[in-house]
Amino acid sequence: MTHGVHGVELGVLIFFFVLVSGIGFAAARWRQAPLVHLDQWGLGGRGFGGVVTWFLLGGDLYTAYTFIAVPAALFAGGALGFFAVPYTIIVWPLVFVFLPRLWSVSRRHGYVTPADFVRGRHDSRGLSLAVAVTGIIATMPYIALQLVGIQACLDVIGLGGTGSSWLSKDLPLFIAFAVLAAFTYSSGLRAPALIAFVKDTLIYLVVIVAIIYIPTRIAGGWTGIFGAAQHRLTTPSPVTHKAAGSITLSSANVLPYASLALGSAMALFMYPHAQVGVLATKSRTTVRRNIAALSVYSLMLGLIALLGYMAIAEGFTTKSLGGNPQNAVPQLFDKVFPSWFAGVGFAAIAIGALVPAAIMSIAAANLFTRNVWVDFIRPGADAAEQTRIAKIISLLVKLGALIFVLALDRTSAINFQLLGGVLILQTFPAIVFGLYTRYFHRWALLAGWAAGIGYGGIVAFQQTSATQSHFGSQVALIPWTHQKAYIALTAFVLNIVVVVVANLVLRAVRAPAGTDATSPADYLADAGDPQVVPATA
Amino acid sequence: MSDTPNTPENGRNSKVVTPARIAAAVCVIVPFAAMFWVASYNRTGPSLGGFPFFYWYQLVWVVITALLMGAAYWLIRYDERGRR
Numbered sequence A: 001m002t003h004g005v006h007g008v009e010l011g012v013l014i015f016f017f018v019l020v021s022g023i024g025f026a027a028a029r030w031r032q033a034p035l036v037h038l039d040q041w042g043l044g045g046r047g048f049g050g051v052v053t054w055f056l057l058g059g060d061l062y063t064a065y066t067f068i069a070v071p072a073a074l075f076a077g078g079a080l081g082f083f084a085v086p087y088t089i090i091v092w093p094l095v096f097v098f099l100p101r102l103w104s105v106s107r108r109h110g111y112v113t114p115a116d117f118v119r120g121r122h123d124s125r126g127l128s129l130a131v132a133v134t135g136i137i138a139t140m141p142y143i144a145l146q147l148v149g150i151q152a153c154l155d156v157i158g159l160g161g162t163g164s165s166w167l168s169k170d171l172p173l174f175i176a177f178a179v180l181a182a183f184t185y186s187s188g189l190r191a192p193a194l195i196a197f198v199k200d201t202l203i204y205l206v207v208i209v210a211i212i213y214i215p216t217r218i219a220g221g222w223t224g225i226f227g228a229a230q231h232r233l234t235t236p237s238p239v240t241h242k243a244a245g246s247i248t249l250s251s252a253n254v255l256p257y258a259s260l261a262l263g264s265a266m267a268l269f270m271y272p273h274a275q276v277g278v279l280a281t282k283s284r285t286t287v288r289r290n291i292a293a294l295s296v297y298s299l300m301l302g303l304i305a306l307l308g309y310m311a312i313a314e315g316f317t318t319k320s321l322g323g324n325p326q327n328a329v330p331q332l333f334d335k336v337f338p339s340w341f342a343g344v345g346f347a348a349i350a351i352g353a354l355v356p357a358a359i360m361s362i363a364a365a366n367l368f369t370r371n372v373w374v375d376f377i378r379p380g381a382d383a384a385e386q387t388r389i390a391k392i393i394s395l396l397v398k399l400g401a402l403i404f405v406l407a408l409d410r411t412s413a414i415n416f417q418l419l420g421g422v423l424i425l426q427t428f429p430a431i432v433f434g435l436y437t438r439y440f441h442r443w444a445l446l447a448g449w450a451a452g453i454g455y456g457g458i459v460a461f462q463q464t465s466a467t468q469s470h471f472g473s474q475v476a477l478i479p480w481t482h483q484k485a486y487i488a489l490t491a492f493v494l495n496i497v498v499v500v501v502a503n504l505v506l507r508a509v510r511a512p513a514g515t516d517a518t519s520p521a522d523y524l525a526d527a528g529d530p531q532v533v534p535a536t537a
Numbered sequence B: 001m002s003d004t005p006n007t008p009e010n011g012r013n014s015k016v017v018t019p020a021r022i023a024a025a026v027c028v029i030v031p032f033a034a035m036f037w038v039a040s041y042n043r044t045g046p047s048l049g050g051f052p053f054f055y056w057y058q059l060v061w062v063v064i065t066a067l068l069m070g071a072a073y074w075l076i077r078y079d080e081r082g083r084r
Helices: A007-029 A038-046 A050-061 A064-077 A079-109 A114-122 A125-157 A166-187 A190-217 A221-234 A251-268 A272-279 A284-293 A295-305 A307-313 A325-336 A339-377 A383-407 A410-425 A428-436 A442-462 A487-508 A520-524 B019-036 B053-083
Strands: A475-477 A484-486
Touching (some): A007 A166, A038 A272, A038 A339, A038 A383, A050 A190, A050 A284, A050 A339, A064 A079, A064 A295, A064 A307, A064 A325, A064 A339, A079 A251, A079 A295, A079 A428, A079 A520, A114 A339, A125 A272, A166 A190, A166 A383, A190 A221, A251 A484, A251 A487, A284 A295, A295 A307, A339 A383, A383 A410, A410 A442, A428 A442, A475 A487, B019 B053
C-alpha cells in the first residue's frame, strides 16, 4: 500500500462528489410534483421515459461493487469470474418475457412493490410478507457493499483504512453517507435518476480510456495481458500447491459457470432495487425498449472484467494488494493513470456506489412501508403517512448498512451479499409464476420459499475455503452427485419441487385459495389504455 | 410470448400464436442456447486481436443479443398494433 494522501486524486473526487450532491438536492424540483404520494418519492412519479430509465437501470444494476468484484474474481480465479458476462447476456431475454406483465399489473392496480402484487394476486399477506422481508434482508448487505466500493477507493487515495484514529479512518465515509442520506430523503428516486447520468458518463469514459490505453503499456498488448494471466493463474501456489485457475474453464467448472449465470440472471430482477427501476417507467413499451438497449452495459461489464487480467499483467499480486484482490482495480488506476485521471476513475466508482445505494434504500423503504407497515401495523395509513414512513426507513436502512460496514469487516458484507443472492431467488416462483397462473396455491408457494431459504442458507453457511470457515464459496455439490453448481439454483430446484408437491396436496384437500384481485387483461395493459389511470399526483 | 389470453371480453380476439410472436420467441431463446452450450466456446483458439476465443466470442454475443432484443421489441410492437 502506498502511504500519504494523494492530493490531486482526492481533489478530483471531492469535485465530482460536490457536483452530484448538488444535483441530488436539485432533483426534488425536477418534474416538480407535490411529494406526497409514495409514487412520487418512491417511484419518481412513475413517469420516467426511455433515456432516464436507461441511465437509471444501468446505474442501478451495474453497481460500484460490480466494478470492484468482477475484475477481482478474474484476478483471483480466472475464467470462472467471467460468468458475469453470460449472466448479463441472458438476463435481458429472460426479463423481456415477464417484466412487461409485472409493469402492467402494477400500474393497473397501483402496486408500488412486487410484494403488493403477490398480495393482490395470491390474496396472502403472509406470502407478501415473506417476499418483502426477503427483499429487505437481501438488500441491506448490498447497500453495505456499495460502501465497501467507496472504501476501496479511499484506501488507495490514502484516506481511511490506514488512518490511526477512528475519526480520520471513517470520517470520509460518514460524510459521503450523510450527504447520500440527505438527498435521498428530500428528493426520493429522482435524485439517483439524475445522478446516474454523471455516473455512467464517467464510467464509460474511464473504461474506454482504460481498455485503449493500458494494453499499449504492456508488452504484447492484449496477447501479453492474457498470456500473463494464464501464466499466473496456472502457476501452483506455494501454500496450497494448487493452481488458482486458468483463462478457460476446467471441466468441473462448466456447470458452476452456467448455473451461476442462470441463477444470477433469474435473481437480478427479484431484487427490490431492480424492480423499482422498472415500475418507475412511464409505459410498457418503455420497459421493452429499454431491455433491448440495456445490453450495451453488458459489453462494458465484460471489458471491466478484463481489468482483473490487466492488473495481473501490471505485476500486481494478491500479496502486493495487501491480501485483498478487491483492491486490484483501484490500485491499477492509481499505478497506470496520471493522478488527475485516476481521480476521475475513483469518482466514477464512488458515484457509482451512491446511485444504487440510494435506489436500494428507497426500494427497501417502499417494501417496509407497503408490506409491513400498512399491511400489519397501520392498515389505515394514508398517502402522506406512507411517504413519511418510507423516508424515515430509507434513513434507517442506510444507517444499518453503515454500521454493518464499520462494525463488521468487509468480508462479512460480501458473505451476506452472496447469501442475499441465494435468498432472493427463492421469491421467483411467488412473483414470476404468479404473473402467469394461479395454479400454484399460496401456501405451496410459501412452503417452497421456506424450503429454498432453509436449504440455501444452511448450505451457503457450510461452505469453507482456504481463508474462510463459512460462506467460502457460491457453488456447492448438488446432493447425491459429484458435481458442483450455484447454491441459489440448487435451492431453487428444491423450492420448485416443494411447491409442486405441496400444491397437489393442498388442492386435494381443497385448501382455500383466496380471491384474485387481478384480471387477465390487467397483465397486458399499457399507458394510454382507458383503464390505466395516470400515476397519482 | 405468453401475452394471453385474448378473449373477446377485452377486445383482442386475434390468434395467440402468430408468426411475429414465434419470431420474437426465437429471438429470446437463441441467447440462452448459445450461452449454455459452454463446450462450444470453452477454448482459447482461434484468438482475435489477442483475445482468446472464450472472451471475444462471449463479448460478440453481447452484441448479437442486443440486436435480437431489438428485433424482438419491433416484432412484439408490430404484433400488438395488429391487435388493437
